[in-house]
Amino acid sequence: MIRTAIVGLGKMGLSHLAILRAHPEVELVAACDGLGYLTNSLERYAALKCYNDFDDMLAKETLDAILIATPSKSHGALVRKAIDSGLHIFCEKPFVLDHAEGVGLVELAESRGLVTQVGYHYRFVATFGEAARLLRAGALGRVHHVRAEAYGPVVLRPKGSTWRSNRQDGGGVVYDYACHAIDLVHFVVGEIGAVSGVIRNSVFSRDVDDEVYCSFSAADGISGQLCVNWSDESCRKMTTRLSVWGENGNIKVDRQECQVYLRQPVAAFPELVKGWTTLNITELLPPEWYYLRGEEYSRQIDQFVRRVMAREVRGTNDFRSALSTDRVVAMIHGTLADGAAGESMQPPPRRGAFARLRQRLLGGAR
Amino acid sequence: MTMDRVIFGDNQFFGINHMSEEKARAQAIRFQDTASIIEVLDTAYAQGIRTFMCTTHERMPEICDHFRAHRDRYPDYRFYPCMPYAHKYANAVTELGMLGALRSFLPESGVLGTLIQGGKALATSDIESIGRMLVDAEMKMFAGLSTPVIFIQNIVTDLLLGLGIKDAFRIFSDHIRTRYQAEPGFITMNVPMLLDALDAVGIENPIVCANINKAGFRMSGGVARYEEILRTRRFRPIAMSIFASGAIPAREAVAYVCGLEQVESIVFGASSRQNIQQTSDLIRQLSK
Structure with missing residues (x-):
């Protein structure tokens, strides 16, 4: 069983929570959100352990993985804390708002051998x-x-x-x-x-x-x-x-x-x-195994779980x-630091590797 | 309470088509005038279809108005409302946030005041009262019409199921029985899981509407598991998506579902006189 927690219980968060709880290989240990009425109600009616503070949850729970579904602005900081705690991470899209920060986080997560995925369903x-x-x-x-x-x-x-x-x-x-x-x-x-x-x-x-x-x-x-x-x-x-x-x-x-x-x-x-x-x-x-809103939401979580079980660091999304x-x-x-924005576009080459591939696939049919 | 063998569905009227977005758009164009929806309902009625299973879509009030104004024409007509129309809520949550959305759908109430203060655990009575108010808001459009079965849409059923908030099914069920003297129904894509949850909160022999088709389209756990459940569990199934959105030929699709003895009713949607007749004839002919 993958011991998992979730942070962020908005529209996507609740949907992920339902899918995680229904997954046979996941033990959903706890959830975290700043809204007290929501976490208190989930504790009472869904028998789910809840926190209002992310650090508190990380300190008290023994986890394998975390699902981050908070507003995008907070992804960077939460991902960093999760990496520091050695957790496999599923993060909602977009990954982070600051591309430079994202570069560092990708390298850090890969160097620690963590399984990561973003919700491009x-x-x-x-x-x-x-x-x-x-x-x-x-x-x-x-x-x-x-x-x-x-x-x-x-x-x-x-x-x-x-x-x-x-x-x-x-x-x-x-x-x-x-x-x-x-x-x-x-x-x-x-x-x-x-x-x-x-x-x-x-x-x-x-x-x-x-x-x-x-x-x-x-x-x-x-x-x-x-x-x-x-x-x-x-x-x-x-x-x-x-x-x-x-x-x-x-x-x-x-x-x-x-x-x-x-x-x-x-x-x-x-x-x-x-x-x-x-x-x-x-x-x-x-x-x-479970359907909510579309197969893709279940399939992406299932893939993440399988990748975590196999410690597969590189994979889809x-x-x-x-x-x-x-x-x-x-x-x-227009905020990319390395200046690639606005580059003039190159005209497509007339004959390249793809043309040769096509020739091979189609043979002399054309 | 018995249910009709053949029930008419509404997806075609509201631009919902699991097969093709082009078809969905063509249907949305064709049915943007409510009179054209009534015309199809009349065609189905003329062929003996008396039950209309419909989402609480924002266009439903107009359709209800028609049936209220012409009771004499449809003396035995029944609606099976399915609530809520989820996109209405989902879009509102995106735009207004969760509390803002709730506030926009509920009349002024003390409960929301409590919510807005935040931080507090909601009392059981508050949750129940919010649930009941949401149901009542959706049911307003059906005032004075016959609604013997009232459903929760699969998006909500399955969300509650995944979250593990089983008590909500009990609250819904009790409210539907006492306030509307109707049978509660549950639409789901996860029949095996739902039956266990309903069992756990003491809802016996529930009406469950789910995809049941030969192709296994949107049947969580697969065809074999569904067939086993149909043989062994006590519930009242209504089959939907029997054609898997057109993937299975009509006769083959109907023969499969009619071969499953426990299935009580079949809901299907169609737009043309020919398709309505062909499907309802097939169901009646193969339901022996």
Whole structure:
């Protein structure tokens, strides 16, 4: 059993708490939050040991792992304390607000051999996983463009009274929504190297951005666009979509479907026909042990638990992976220290390694 | 209290489709006018479907108004309300924080005053009274209509289940029985776990609505575990998502669920006369 505690009992924290408590390999030892009415009520009705002070909890409990789901601003300090206590750490996204601090924390956690993970749950949505698998295996040949979009109905009025309406605390659409889209780009086509043409607007908010758009470039001459807006009432909930174009076709993927268009069939994927193939989440999903809000939330916790049991330091969504998303956020905000923001984008090379790979996969079919 | 074999669902009306966001959007466009929802409900009614299982979505009050105004047309119509419509709360928590959200959904009350002072443990009576007030706020739209079964949505059932707050099920159940003279129902994606929790707080032979389909889609623990539970535990199952959002062909899907003897009712949603007729005919034909 992995002796685990959780700090931060907001919306995500309560959801994580429920999933952790339901996990057969986790012993949820204690929870911590500053709100007394919440912790006292959980102690009374959920028979859960609670603390109002993180240091107090660390001092008194013997733990293997900690889940941090506090407002983003506090992630850095809490992660450092957890590392110092030798705990494996699952931290909500974004990882930390200060990229430079994140660099130090990643190195520290890795040097101590700790298992780390950040809550980029979209990687655990079966459709996005399938898209990543197809793209990595070269189904589209050389990829040349990707569009990452996220829309949703979070801020629809010029009002707001939580930490999410304060940029310094990690509020705003970039931290809340765009992070997921950026992480998905990293997941399916590789790391973003530079951003340009950044547009950040407030639609309703006084202090934070409600929409963000930019161009970006990634390895192997891939260009891309990011379009994110959390003031879109026409979406029932957060809607995230990736569209990827390659020389052999394109893939459009969202939470429900992965639509693949292939110009030529690929031997490695006999299930994909020439033209359109649609893969649905219903056919891609194995059942979970416990379901709340979406399989991805259970799957990411399950992966973390398995990684802790196997002491697997590097893995999907580890701190190093999440740090690369923080880096892109810093570029978008224009705060990245190493000056990579605003670099001019390189035109894609005409012939490269991907073209050769495509040639190998497609043979002489084209 | 008996339940109809065939129950009509509402996902199609509110842009919810587990298969495709494009389809969901097309449905949201088609049903943005309440009259078009009523038209489909009328089609289902004409085919003998008398029970409408519906979320307490912000558009439901208008639909309820129609049924109140035309009681003579639907003398035997029943609603099975499912509460709450979770996105309404989730978005409010993101915007206003947990207390702010609670305050926006509840009428002025002394209990919230206590909460806002913070630091204090809430008395059992306070928690119960908040729970009851939230239920009553959601039930207002159904005033004067028949609501023989009232459900908690899976997002709340399963959250409480994971958190281990089993008493909430008891509070909900008692309130539904005494205040509304109705049967409490529980929607869940975690049937095995829920049945144990309901047992623990003494809720016997509960009405449980859950995904039951041949593909195992959103059936925590898997098909075999569900089949075993259906054989061995005492509860009143309503099967939903029997087509796994279209992944299973209609006849095969219905035959599977109808082959599970303990399943009392089947809830499905459809938009066209043809689909409503085909599915309800299949269920009646294979329920022998």
